[in-house]
Amino acid sequence: xxxxxxxxxxxxxxxxxxxxxxxxxxxxxxxxxxxxxxxxxxxxxxxxxxxxxxxxxxxxxxxxxxxxxxxxxxxxxxxxxxxxxxxxxxxxxxxxxxxxxxxxxxxxxxxxxxxxxxxxxxxxxxxxxxxxxxxxxxxxxxxxxxxxxxxxxxxxxxxxxxxxxxxxxxxxxxxxxxxxxxxxxxxxxxxxxxxxxxxxxxxxxxxxxxxxxxxxxxxxxxxxxxxxxxxxxxxxxxxxxxxxxxxxxxxxxxxxxxxxxxxxxxxxxxxxxxxxxxxxxxxxxxxxxxxxxxxxxxxxxxxxxxxxxxxxxxxxxxxxxxxxxxxxxxxxxxxxxxxxxxxxxxxxxxxxxxxxxxxxxxxxxxxxxxxxxxxxxxxxxxxxxxxxxxxxxxxxxxxxxxxxxxxxxxxxxxxxxxxxxxxxxxxxxxxxxxxxxxxxxxxxxxxxxxxxxxxxxxxxxxxxxxxxxxxxxxxxxxxxxxxxxxxxxxxxxxxxxxxxxxxxxxxxxxxxxxxxxxxxxxxxxxxxxxxxxxxxxxxxxxxxxxxxxxxxxxxxxxxxxxxxxxxxxxxxxxxxxxxxxxxxxxxxxxxxxxxxxxxxxxxxxxxxxxxxxxxxxxxxxxxxxxxxxxxxxxxxxxxxxxxxxxxxxxxxxxxxxxxxxxxxxxxxxxxxxxxxxxxxxxxxxxxxxxx
Numbered sequence: 126x127x128x129x130x131x132x133x134x135x136x137x138x139x140x141x142x143x144x145x146x147x148x149x150x151x152x153x154x155x156x157x158x159x160x161x162x163x164x165x166x167x168x169x170x171x172x173x174x175x176x177x178x179x180x181x182x183x184x185x186x187x188x189x190x191x192x193x194x195x196x197x198x199x200x201x202x203x204x205x206x207x208x209x210x211x212x213x214x215x216x217x218x219x220x221x222x223x224x225x226x227x228x229x230x231x232x233x234x235x236x237x238x239x240x241x242x243x244x245x246x247x248x249x250x251x252x253x254x255x256x257x258x259x260x261x262x263x264x265x266x267x268x269x270x271x272x273x274x275x276x277x278x279x280x281x282x283x284x285x286x287x288x289x290x291x292x293x294x295x296x297x298x299x300x301x302x303x304x305x306x307x308x309x310x311x312x313x314x315x316x317x318x319x320x321x322x323x324x325x326x327x328x329x330x331x332x333x334x335x336x337x338x339x340x341x342x343x344x345x346x347x348x349x350x351x352x353x354x355x356x357x358x359x360x361x362x363x364x365x366x367x368x369x370x371x372x373x374x375x376x377x378x379x380x381x382x383x384x385x386x387x388x389x390x391x392x393x394x395x396x397x398x399x400x401x402x403x404x405x406x407x408x409x410x411x412x413x414x415x416x417x418x419x420x421x422x423x424x425x426x427x428x429x430x431x432x433x434x435x436x437x438x439x440x441x442x443x444x445x446x447x448x449x450x451x452x453x454x455x456x457x458x459x460x461x462x463x464x465x466x467x468x469x470x471x472x473x474x475x476x477x478x479x480x481x482x483x484x485x486x487x488x489x490x491x492x493x494x495x496x497x498x499x500x501x502x503x504x505x506x507x508x509x510x511x512x513x514x515x516x517x518x519x520x521x522x523x524x525x526x527x528x529x530x531x532x533x534x535x536x537x538x539x540x541x542x543x544x545x546x547x548x549x550x551x552x553x554x555x556x557x558x559x560x561x562x563x564x565x566x567x568x569x570x571x572x573x574x575x576x577x578x579x580x581x582x583x584x585x586x587x588x589x590x591x592x593x594x595x596x597x598x599x600x601x602x603x604x605x606x607x608x609x610x611x612x613x614x615x616x617x618x619x620x621x622x623x624x625x626x627x628x629x630x631x632x633x634x635x636x637x638x639x640x641x642x643x644x645x646x647x648x649x650x651x652x653x654x655x656x657x658x659x660x661x662x663x664x665x666x667x668x669x670x671x672x673x674x675x676x677x678x679x680x681x682x683x684x685x686x687x688x689x690x691x692x693x694x695x696x697x698x699x700x701x702x703x704x705x706x707x708x709x710x711x712x713x714x715x716x717x718x719x720x721x722x723x724x725x726x727x728x729x730x731x732x733x734x735x736x737x738x739x740x741x742x743x744x745x746x747x748x749x750x751x752x753x754x755x756x757x758x759x760x761x762x763x764x765x766x767x768x769x770x771x772x773x774x775x776x777x778x779x780x781x782x783x784x785x786x787x788x789x790x791x792x793x794x795x796x797x798x799x800x801x802x803x804x805x806x807x808x809x810x811x812x813x814x815x816x
Contacts, residue, residue: 133184134177141170142177143194150187151333157194164193164200166249167207168220171227178230185236188336191257192241192329202248205421217412221405224249224283228256237339241332243325246270252283255292259340260318261332262310263325270318271307277424278417280385282408287400290389293317294349295358299366303382317346354393363390378654378769381411415779419771426758427610434605436598441465444516446533451550452522453479454578457486460504462607467505467512476506486579513540518603520572522550525673527558534563546596548572552623553677556589556616567593570600573620575763576666583762584609589616612759615749618681621756622763624744627678628736630671631686633659636732638687642723643706644716649729654767659733660706661714664699684799728792735789739803741773746805753810774811782811
């Protein structure tokens with residue numbers, strides 16, 4: 126650093142920021158958060174930046190480039206652990222105000238400023254780039270630019286919602302913020318968020334050149350930023366946005382997107398400071414809601430699940446036995462994610478439809494047609510099962526019959542490599558029933574996927590008493606490579622997700638058999654916050670599959686299976702046959718009209734939801750998972766349980782276990798012993814405060 130440039134920062138003890146002057150007079154300000162692998166804005170980092178910007182303003186260089194000192198990413202956003210602490214202390218307003226003030230100091234520098242973006246640029250990272258005059262991004266596939274705060278129950282509070290609509294136009298800006306969707310560098314360039322896209326090696330040089338020479342935004346983008354933020358545009362666009370958002374995010378459950386639209390509509394015509402003030406007030410209010418607290422907790426749960434999958438799984442080749450819907454889709458997803466996969470079944474006529482479904486998946490997921498043949502080539506039909514001998518992982522996905530599975534293992538295991546893993550996708554059979562005749566039980570486990578495989582983010586790793594810890598580690602790493610969340614669970618009947626879900630679905634089937642219309646039952650569950658009603662879910666899963674699970678779980682849980690799940694007629698298994706409890710047309714349930722004047726029973730929601738909560742408590746009591754956090758994560762990602770409620774245990778804590786036990790006892794008195802409180806309601810974990 127030259128003497129004059131060094132003097133600019135005399136006396137500052139910068140731990141997180143590294144100023145480096147260039148010969149061309151541009152100062153590069155590298156963010157390199159100390160003792161962290163990824164850049165996230167802590168209050169310390171913000172205060173340091175404020176001090177550095179104050180010095181820069183007194184002695185401005187020819188330009189300032191904000192870049193990352195981390196090789197793989199720009200800035201991941203704010204430090205959420207700190208944010209939780211501010212929420213507990215009631216100082217969120219101070220934290221939001223500080224971020225806004227610091228970024229405003231950057232925006233007001235009397236010299237050009239450029240953000241040099243490579244890798245992940247999320248939340249506060251995108252907001253600091255918006256406070257710069259220009260933005261340059263690398264064309265690396267890892268570069269993704271987004272404002273995902275709505276997924277945490279808030280919206281951008283450090284100037285993002287105040288600046289972005291004026292920069293790229295309200296429709297594109299609000300779409301980014303309302304969905305939390307991240308953009309590639311080229312997509313960001315397309316909407317005007319990024320001024321230039323370059324190769325990673327040229328990123329800082331290109332940013333410095335842009336600072337010195339400047340650029341003029343296209344006329345169309347400048348007009349769009351003005352025209353879509355006029356009072357008339359806001360009055361026209363806001364109701365349309367609200368209507369679209371309400372379909373997926375009801376205001377009562379997810380207030381953040383609705384608050385974002387309302388704040389833009391009311392304050393969009395004010396000056397920047399007015400927009401910042403409105404933004405801050407709205408975000409502070411949202412941060413104190415149960416929804417935001419639960420969604421932030423879920424974010425940390427996902428980080429915990431990702432951490433389970435550290436390391437190399439030592440798996441390159443996968444062999445799947447069973448080309449039904451589950452087995453075929455498991456094979457297709459593994460091939461899509463880069464594994465060499467062979468798919469076996471008894472006859473070619475079972476394999477061919479699975480390969481056709483796989484092609485449809487590849488066409489949907491692989492955007493570049495030129496790359497699809499290489500992806501498709503990774504999946505091969507294997508009628509003879511030749512892939513067994515070279516597979517690192519074998520996944521059995523045949524019918525839910527213990528005898529059939531054990532017979533298959535006897536033929537598979539002698540052909541496996543010494544270090545290969547053998548797994549089952551059973552949805553309910555205890556693994557101690559399946560490992561009896563296996564020679565290498567340490568390398569045998571359950572790997573339970575959920576339907577539809579391409580959409581459901583969870584995989585349960587099922588334990589048994591002779592499984593090796595290394596087997597769990599490798600399978601968790603494999604799940605991470607698939608882009609799935611692994612949750613280790615005990616190998617008892619139903620494991621976690623199906624055991625918790627079964628009483629809920631069983632009670633729905635019972636209520637339906639009692640004469641309550643399916644549409645009424647589904648509406649009650651969706652009103653609670655479930656993604657789909659249980660009658661529709663039974664048809665989607667398949668009545669035959671539900672019946673199979675019922676045969677395993679009903680005796681274990683002491684429950685009676687209604688006739689609808691006792692004997693399933695051929696051709697009436699649900700969605701896959703076009704007929705089940707509902708008729709199905711074009712992939713959608715045709716629900717019969719509810720009789721005029723029909724009123725749902727007052728206790729219907731309790732009848733549906735309390736059995737699920739009751740069994741969740743029993744699972745925690747029985748040690749099916751290690752702790753309450755893993756239980757909540759498993760049920761949320763395995764069933765879609767209302768995320769804004771934070772999971773079954775978080776919901777019990779917020780509602781109060783004693784009040785829920787009283788409701789169970791009331792249902793027990795009215796409807797029978799199936800509602801008797803299960804063991805575990807006295808667990809202290811049910812009374813801990815939610816974060």
